[in-house]
Amino acid sequence: MRYLIILFSLFLSGCADVASLNENQQIGALAPKPLYRDPVFDGAADPSIIFNAAEKKWLMFYTNRRANVPGLTNVSWVHGTPIGIAESVDGANWSYRSTVNFPKDIPGTSNVETATYWAPAVLEHEGIYHMYLTIVPGVFEDWNHPRTIVHLTSADLKNWAYQSTLPLTSDRVIDASVLQLPDGRWRLWYNDELAGKKTFYADSKDLYHWEDKGSANLPNDRGEAPLAFYWKGHYWLINDLLGNIGLGVYRSSDALNWQRQSSNLLDIPGTGVDDQNGGHHPEVIVSGERAFLYYFVHPGVNAESVYEKEPALDVKRSSIQVVELQYVDGWLVAQRNNPTYVSLLPGSTRQ
Incomplete structure (x- = not known):
């Protein structure tokens, strides 16, 4: 009887969650939890999502951390990482596709x-796909x-050509994000590790030539x-606050002057499968009036876990999740505990 009562309570809780969604938020495909786990290394992280118009599918490019490879010491498992690709017809149900075969001249x-x-940060402009990718020259035991x-281009999201290495503030830069401004310029934000893990930016008129600002x-x-x-009439910038305290949020009217939101996103662990930790490294797809936040989680990490020191599989593995922004x-x-119904219009981006 006690077991039946618990099940009934969970059912009512689920009904309450669905009832708290508005009508618009219940349109689309129900996303599973976790949304996606990499079947090769079990270390999917840093998602970047784009619509492949030729195939009428969504592709997720992601850092493929080697979470289940035995014998990798310190942080070497976070190095030597390929870029994985998953595919989906609806943005909610994903399956593994392959890894990216990069050119040898990078x-x-x-x-x-x-x-x-x-x-990887992937976008499309005038029929050409562009990727801005962080490169580390080898496999290392530490972060130093x-x-x-680097900038790569492709006509089909399969074959990539190296274009350039961006002239940014230092040789310790990671995590590009690119957005087009109303005047046609492109702006790239990135993290400079030598500057105390702060955010910097660069501008370009054509996606090929960049001026650091x-x-x-x-x-x-x-x-x-x-x-x-x-x-919703604003520029937004979301960043990974490191540790397990979620994502910081900034708002701007001009993509230059920013206000900080008083509360973080995804800082409180979720109740869904593999969602019991802070959210990391976001991706957002704006689809009509709706916006979907994709992120990854280290579900095995807790306050006492340091994956550099304790490289257990459950501590290292990571899963991709999704939640609708409000x-x-x-x-x-x-x-994040509400059901997420994903509805992506073909060609949706972060614009």
């Missing part, structure tokens, strides 16, 4: 046995090694993976 990869690829951001001047700025998008009193809310 600086920092040609003279090493195994290169490290992190944090160069990182650069220095600090983005975010209030209380320390984090990584800055992700910019436009929604716009409440001028700021962002993400109710």
Whole structure:
């Protein structure tokens, strides 16, 4: 009888969660929890999502951490990482596709046995796909090694050509995010590790030639993976606050001057499968009036876990999740315990 009571209570709780969604939020495909786990290394992280018009499918490019490979010491498992690809017809149900076969002429990869690829940022413009990718020249036991951001292009999201290494503030830069401004310029935000994990930015007229502009001047700025998008009449920037305290949120009218939201997103652990930790490295797809926040979680990490020191599989593995953003009193809310019904219009982006 006690077991039946518990089941009935869980059922009522689930009904209450659904009832708290408005009608619009119940349109689409119900996303599972977790949304996606990589079947090869079990270390999916840093998602970047784009619509493949030729195939009429969504593709997720992600850092494929080697979470289940035995014998990797310290943080070597977070190096030597390929970029994985998952595919979906609805943005809610994903299956593994392959890894990216990068060209051999990328600086920092040609003279090493195994290169490290992190944090792809993929976009489409005038029929050409662009990727801004973090490169680390090898596999290392610590974090004290160069990182650069390179520009690659493709006509089909399969074959990539190296274009350039971006001239940014230092040789320790990671996590690009690119957005087009109303005047046609492109702006790229990134993290400079040598500047105390702060956010910097660069501008371009054509996606190929970039001029670094220095600090983005975010209030209380320390984090990584800055992700910019436009929604509900505002520019937004969300970043990974490191540790397990969730995502910071910034709002702007001009993509230059930012206000910090008083509360973080995804800082309180969720109740769904593999969602019991802070959210990391965001991606946002704006679809009509709706916006969907994709993120990854280390479900096995707790306050006592340090995955550099205790490289157990359950501590290292990571899962991708999704939640719908809500716009409440001028700021962002993400109710990760509610069911998420994903509805992505073909060609949706972060614009």
